[in-house]
Amino acid sequence: MSHFKAPPKKSLGQHFLTDRTYIEKIVMAVNPQPGDRLVEIGPGQGAITFPLLRRHGELTAIEFDRDLITPLMEAAEGVGRLTIIHKDVLDVDFGKLAGEDRLRLVGNLPYNLSSPILFHAIEHAASIRDMVFMLQKEVVDRMAAEPGSKVYGRLSVMLQAYCHVDSLFVVPPGAFRPPPKVDSAVARLVPRAADEVGIRDHRRFADVVRAAFGQRRKTLRNALSGTCSVEQIEAAGLRPDLRAEQVPVTDFIQLANQPDAS
Numbered sequence: 032m033s034h035f036k037a038p039p040k041k042s043l044g045q046h047f048l049t050d051r052t053y054i055e056k057i058v059m060a061v062n063p064q065p066g067d068r069l070v071e072i073g074p075g076q077g078a079i080t081f082p083l084l085r086r087h088g089e090l091t092a093i094e095f096d097r098d099l100i101t102p103l104m105e106a107a108e109g110v111g112r113l114t115i116i117h118k119d120v121l122d123v124d125f126g127k128l129a130g131e132d133r134l135r136l137v138g139n140l141p142y143n144l145s146s147p148i149l150f151h152a153i154e155h156a157a158s159i160r161d162m163v164f165m166l167q168k169e170v171v172d173r174m175a176a177e178p179g180s181k182v183y184g185r186l187s188v189m190l191q192a193y194c195h196v197d198s199l200f201v202v203p204p205g206a207f208r209p210p211p212k213v214d215s216a217v218a219r220l221v222p223r224a225a226d227e228v229g230i231r232d233h234r235r236f237a238d239v240v241r242a243a244f245g246q247r248r249k250t251l252r253n254a255l256s257g258t259c260s261v262e263q264i265e266a267a268g269l270r271p272d273l274r275a276e277q278v279p280v281t282d283f284i285q286l287a288n289q290p291d292a293s
C-alpha cells in the first residue's frame with residue numbers, strides 16, 4: 032500500500048513523475064559513483080529518490096512539504112539511508128551541506144521556483160560538482176541558448192558564465208501525475224572552476240547583464256548608459272551599437288571586468 036495519501040499540491044508545483052522510462056533516464060544521467068554526495072531537491076513521492084537510493088545506498092533530500100516527510104521516511108525503510116532536510120531549498124546553504132565535499136544535485140524542480148533555485152545554486156557553485164535538473168522545456172531552452180537566438184537572455188548568460196549547460200532530453204506532460212501544461216526537459220549543469228570563470232566582481236557582472244537585457248531591444252550604448260561608459264564597452268572589444276542578444280558570454284565577462292575610468 033502506498034505511503035503517500037495527500038493529493039498533489041499545485042502551490043508547491045507538485046507534478047509527480049510516473050513514467051519509468053524517464054525515471055530511468057534521469058538515474059542514468061546522474062550515474063552515481065561510490066562516494067558521491069547526492070542531494071535531491073523536492074523528492075515528492077520519491078519517483079527519483081528511491082531508484083537512486085536503491086542504487087547508491089544513501090541520499091539527502093530537501094523537501095518543503097511537511098505532509099511528505101513521514102511517508103518518505105517510512106518508504107525508505109529497508110531501501111537505504113535517506114536523510115531529509117525539511118526546509119525551503121532557498122534557505123539551504125549548499126556550502127555548509129557540502130563541507131569538504133562537492134555535491135551532486137538532482138531534482139525535478141518545482142517549476143514556479145526554477146529560476147530562483149538555479150540562481151541559488153550558482154551562488155554556491157564552488158560546493159557543487161554537477162546538477163541534473165528537470166525544468167520546463169522553455170526554461171531549459173533559455174538556459175542553453177546561444178547568442179543570436181531569440182531566447183538568449185539573462186538566464187543564458189548568468190548560467191553559462193558559471194556552468195557548462197547541456198540540454199539532455201525532453202519529457203512530455205503524460206510522464207507526470209497530474210500532467211503539467213507544458214513540455215519539460217532535463218539539463219545537466221557542471222560548474223566551471225573559478226579561474227575558468229574569470230569574473231572579477233560577481234555583483235558588477237550580475238548588474239551589467241541585468242542592465243543589458245533589461246531593455247533588450249536597445250543598443251548596448253543605451254541599455255548600459257547608467258552602468259558602463261562607451262569607453263568601457265569599446266575597451267571590451269564590443270561595438271556600442273550591438274544589442275545584448277548578440278553578445279557572447281565571454282564578452283559580458285570582459286565588459287564587467289573593465290576597470291572604472293573615473
Ligand code: SAM
Pocket residue numbers: 043044045046047048049072073074075076077078079093094095096118119120121138139140141142144
Ligand atoms: N521529485 C518528485 C517527482 O519527480 O515526482 C517531485 C517533483 S515536483 C515537480 C517538485 C517537488 O518540490 C515537490 O515535492 C514539492 O513539494 C517540492 N518543493 C516545492 N517547493 C519547494 C521548496 N521551496 N523547497 C524544497 N522543495 C520544494
